[in-house]
Amino acid sequence: MTTIRTPAKIIPRAFPGIKPEEVQEIIFNSRIKNYPPDTVLCREDAVENIFYMILEGDFEVTKMINKSEKRLLKTLTAGDFFGEMALIHNAPRAASVASKTDVIVLELDKEGFNKVLKHSPSVSMAMVREISNRLRQNDEMAIEDLRVRAAELAEAYQKLAEQEMARREFLTNVAHELRTPLMAASGYLSHLQRGVLSGDQLNTAVDTVARNVGQIVSLVNDILFLQEIELVLPDFQPVDMPGIADAVLENYRKKAEARGIKFKVQGERNLPQVWGDARSLERAMTALVDNAVKFSHNDGDIEIRMTTRNDRVEIAVEDHGIGIKPEDRPHIFDRFYHAENNGDELYGGLGLGLAITRQVIQQHKGSLDVESKHGKGSTFTMSLPKVK
Numbered sequence: 001m002t003t004i005r006t007p008a009k010i011i012p013r014a015f016p017g018i019k020p021e022e023v024q025e026i027i028f029n030s031r032i033k034n035y036p037p038d039t040v041l042c043r044e045d046a047v048e049n050i051f052y053m054i055l056e057g058d059f060e061v062t063k064m065i066n067k068s069e070k071r072l073l074k075t076l077t078a079g080d081f082f083g084e085m086a087l088i089h090n091a092p093r094a095a096s097v098a099s100k101t102d103v104i105v106l107e108l109d110k111e112g113f114n115k116v117l118k119h120s121p122s123v124s125m126a127m128v129r130e131i132s133n134r135l136r137q138n139d140e141m142a143i144e145d146l147r148v149r150a151a152e153l154a155e156a157y158q159k160l161a162e163q164e165m166a167r168r169e170f171l172t173n174v175a176h177e178l179r180t181p182l183m184a185a186s187g188y189l190s191h192l193q194r195g196v197l198s199g200d201q202l203n204t205a206v207d208t209v210a211r212n213v214g215q216i217v218s219l220v221n222d223i224l225f226l227q228e229i230e231l232v233l234p235d236f237q238p239v240d241m242p243g244i245a246d247a248v249l250e251n252y253r254k255k256a257e258a259r260g261i262k263f264k265v266q267g268e269r270n271l272p273q274v275w276g277d278a279r280s281l282e283r284a285m286t287a288l289v290d291n292a293v294k295f296s297h298n299d300g301d302i303e304i305r306m307t308t309r310n311d312r313v314e315i316a317v318e319d320h321g322i323g324i325k326p327e328d329r330p331h332i333f334d335r336f337y338h339a340e341n342n343g344d345e346l347y348g349g350l351g352l353g354l355a356i357t358r359q360v361i362q363q364h365k366g367s368l369d370v371e372s373k374h375g376k377g378s379t380f381t382m383s384l385p386k387v388k
Contacts, residue, residue, distance in 0.1 A: 007032075007106050010053045014081045022120040029112035035103050042083050042097040047090055049110040053081040057103030063095045065149075075100075087113045177219055181212030222352045236364075238273040238387045239281055241313055245304055248285045252293055260299035267306040272386040274313050276364045281384075284360040285315065287353035288380050292319035295378070312366075312383045320377040324370070332370070333358045357382070 007030070011023045032055070035041065041052055044064060059076040073095060076082060082097050087110055108116075188205040191197050197205050249263050256263060274281070292302045296319045305316040324332060333354050361368045361382050372378035 007053065007055065010055065010079055010081065010106065013079065014051075014053060014084070018120065022116070025116050025120055026108060027106075029115050030106050030108045033105055033107055035099050035105070037099050037101055039103075040096055040098045041105070042093045042095070044094070044096040045092045047092050048083070049086045049090075051081070051083045051087050051108045051113065052097075053106040053108075054078050055104040055106055057105075058100040059097050059103065060100055061095050061097050065145075086110065174219075174223075178216060181215040185209045185212040185216075222356065236275050236277055239276045239278045240271075240273055241281070241285075241315055241384070242269055242271055242306060244278065244282050244285050245306065245315060248282060248289050249304065251286070252289050256293050256302070259293075259296075261293060261296050262301050264301055264303045265306070266303060268308065269306070271306055271308060271313050274364070274384040275387050276384065280360045280363070284357040284382065285317075287357045288317040288382070291353055291380070292317050292321070292378075295319060295323075296321040308386065309383070311386055311388070313386050314381055314383045316379055316381040318377065318379040323374040323376050323378055324372040325374050329370075329372070333368075354380075 007027050008023055011026050012018060015022075015026075041050075041059075042048060044062075054076055056078050059080075059082070061073045061076060061082070062070050063073055065071050076097070083093075085091065086093070087108070185208070188209050192202075192205055192209075245265070249265070253263070289302070289304075296302060300320050303316075303318040305314075305318070307314050357380075358368050361384070364384055366382060366384040369381045369383070370378060371381075
């Protein structure tokens, strides 16, 4: 039921203590107006001279924060009033007030108010009291807003500091990851140029140069791919995920066998195709398999499970290696984050693999989930929409 207030009831609330004849004096010098929804009666930073008393309807009081965020301060209803500061000085409005519904208001401008003051000095005293109360409330509101903004600024500063630390660590890791293979390749190339190697030594040198150059190429490709995937939207086509998985496992088979690690493929082989970019999805799958091999124990097993669930294709990569520490769990998909060691065992890399995988899966409207127990292993499951 719509609440309607009469001017005779609202005015004493705005000016406590005034006499009945003074109420009539205010009504005589005011006007009643109707406005539709979304009408702005007070505009922030504008210099205006009208005081409003709400007879019917609802208003919202809002304020712009940092010139971009519109914040709701409060809601006004029948019986409330606003804009009284405009009657006593020419300062800009502190906030905007707009109607939410059809509204009826009693308007008193500065000229009408001055006429009232000539005959009703008690209205002046009531106004002073009310203005003092409003100023105190506004001060409290401003202090609270500053407190909130200070907390938000501190949080933003903390995030910037963390990002700067990650950037510095990343640059340090890049330098290390590039310097090591570059120095190894450069040393052997120097020997090759001088012609001091022959036989098995020559073959070893060539293999070493090729392996280290391959590491450099892989590192640079990861960095460029992560940048490219944000800037260029691939042309999606139907993709066969079992074929992608087979290709990735074949590439990693020698590396896994060197440590006695075996791949076990389970589940459906005739999965529906997914809609995506084969190159990007192969990158994502490669990162998961590389992660599983890197953190598995020697002579361990890595399981790849493929299945369908409703309208999704799911590929799970499970290892039984070192797992993820609880404190590391929130950061594993962050760029440049990587586990440096586990006991005496050190791990290389820049921490781009899982960041690449997450970026690819998000671009394909899929999801990437992880289950892990520290010391027991991890399971990463990517879920992708199948071709309909």
